[in-house]
Amino acid sequence: xxxxxxxxxxxxxxxxxxxxxxxxxxxxxxxxxxxxxxxxxxxxxxxxxxxxxxxxxxxxxxxxxxxxxxxxxxxxxxxxxxxxxxxxxxxxxxxxxxxxxxxxxxxxxxxxxxxxxxxxxxxxxxxxxxxxxxxxxxxxxxxxxxxxxxxxxxxxxxxxxxxxxxxxxxxxxxxxxxxxxxxxxxxxxxxxxxxxxxxxxxxxxxxxxxxxxxxxxxxxxxxxxxxxxxxxxxxxxxxxxxxxxxxxxxxxxxxxxxxxxxxxxxxxxxxxxxxxxxxxxxxxxxxxx
Numbered sequence: 001x002x003x004x005x006x007x008x009x010x011x012x013x014x015x016x017x018x019x020x021x022x023x024x025x026x027x028x029x030x031x032x033x034x035x036x037x038x039x040x041x042x043x044x045x046x047x048x049x050x051x052x053x054x055x056x057x058x059x060x061x062x063x064x065x066x067x068x069x070x071x072x073x074x075x076x077x078x079x080x081x082x083x084x085x086x087x088x089x090x091x092x093x094x095x096x097x098x099x100x101x102x103x104x105x106x107x108x109x110x111x112x113x114x115x116x117x118x119x120x121x122x123x124x125x126x127x128x129x130x131x132x133x134x135x136x137x138x139x140x141x142x143x144x145x146x147x148x149x150x151x152x153x154x155x156x157x158x159x160x161x162x163x164x165x166x167x168x169x170x171x172x173x174x175x176x177x178x179x180x181x182x183x184x185x186x187x188x189x190x191x192x193x194x195x196x197x198x199x200x201x202x203x204x205x206x207x208x209x210x211x212x213x214x215x216x217x218x219x220x221x222x223x224x225x226x227x228x229x230x231x232x233x234x235x236x237x238x239x240x241x242x243x244x245x246x247x248x249x250x251x252x253x254x255x256x257x258x259x260x261x262x263x264x265x266x267x268x269x270x271x272x273x274x275x276x277x278x279x280x281x282x283x284x285x286x287x288x289x
Contacts, residue, residue, distance in 0.1 A: 022049035024058035027075070028065055037068035038234070044074040047098060047134050052078050089130040091121060097144065098134045104234035108267055109285065111143040112227065112238070115274065116282040120147045174199050175272045179265045182207075183240065183252040193256060198272050205251075219277045221245050226283030227270060228252075236287065239263055241270050244283075 022044065030043055054075060062072060089095065100110050121144040123131075131141055175198040182192040182205060193208040201220075207213035228240040239258045243251045255265045274282060 021051045021053050022078075023053045024055075024061060027054075027062060027067065027071070031062075031065065031067050031071075037070040040068065040071035041074045042102065044071060044078060045102070047102075054079060089127045090124045091127050093119070093121070094127055094130060094144075097140070098131070098136060101134070101136045101140060106232075106235045106237065107137065107139055108263070109227075109229065109236050109238060110140055112267070112270065113285070114140070114143045114147065115271075121145070122148055175276070177265055177269045177272060179256040179262075180269065181254045181256050181258075183254050185252075191254075196253065196269055198269075198276060200276075203273075217243075217245060217248075217251075219273075219280065221248070222273075222277070222280050224281040224283045225270070225273055226286060227266070228286040228288055230288050236285075237261075237263065238266060238270075238285070241266050241273075242283075242286070243273075 027040065027044070030040060035043070052075070059072060059075065062075070097110075097114075100113070121127075123141075123145055128141065131144075177196045177198070180193070180195055182194060184191050192210075192213060194213075195206050195208070197204040197206060202216050202218060204216045205214060223244040223246040225241065225243050227238045228242060229236040229238045231237075239254055241253045243253070245251070253266065253269060255263045258266075273280065
C-alpha cells in the first residue's frame with residue numbers, strides 16, 4: 001500500500017512540474033495520495049506555481065479534509081504574499097539550481113554538484129534577483145559565480161594570465177589533509193587513521209600508527225573519484241571520498257570525526273583532488289541509505 005501511495009505522489013509531483021496554477025483540488029489530491037505535511041509544504045512553496053487559485057472558502061475545505069496545519073499555514077502565507085511578479089532568470093539553468101536548493105539537499109552537496117558539472121555561469125543582475133527571491137543562499141550563489149573564473153585567458157603573445165601563473169604555482173606545492181580514516185573492507189581488517197599528502201605527481205597515504213602501512217599512487221592511474229553520502233533527515237551528508245584506481249584497488253577515505261557530524265576533511269580531500277587534477281573523472285554522488 002505504501003508503495004502505491006508513493007507512486008501516486010510522484011505522479012502528482014511530476015504533473016505539477018508542468019503546471020503554473022496551484023488549486024485546491026491539487027492540494028487535496030496530494031493529501032489523499034498520502035503526502036505528509038513536509039511534502040505538502042514543499043509542493044505549496046514550489047516556485048513553479050506562479051498563481052495560487054485558492055480562496056478563503058477553499059482553506060476551510062482543506063481543514064475539513066484533514067490537511068495538516070503546516071500546509072494550511074504555508075498556503076495562507078502564499079495567498080497573503082505581495083502580488084509583485086517574481087523575477088525570471090536570464091539563464092534558464094538556474095531553475096534547476098533553485099529546485100536543488102529547495103529539495104533539502106545539503107549546501108555542500110549542491111556546491112560540489114555545481115563544481116563537478118564543469119559548467120560556467122555568468123550571472124546577470126536579473127539572475128541574482130531570481131536566486132535571492134527563491135531563497136538560494138550566498139554560498140551557493142558564490143559557487144555559481146566562481147565558475148566564471150575557471151576560464152583562463154592568455155595575455156598578449158601567448159603569455160599565461162596571472163590566474164594561470166597562480167594555478168601553476170599552487171600545483172608545485174603539497175596539500176596535506178589531516179584527520180582521515182582509510183576505511184577497510186572485510187571482517188578482519190581494521191580501519192586506519194592517517195593523513196593524505198597530495199603532491200604534483202603523487203598522492204601519499206601516511207598511516208598514523210604503522211609506517212609500514214604507508215602507500216602511494218599516481219593521479220594518472222585514477223579512474224574516477226566520487227563522494228558517498230548518507231541520508232540525514234531530509235538532507236544528504238557526504239562522509240566518504242572514493243578513489244578507484246584503473247584496474248586496481250578502490251580506496252575509501254572518511255572523516256575521522258564523521259560520527260559527530262564532521263565532514264570537513266572529506267570535502268577538503270575531494271576539492272583538492274578535483275582542483276589539482278581536473279582531468280580526473282568525477283563520478284555521480286553515491287547515496288548510502
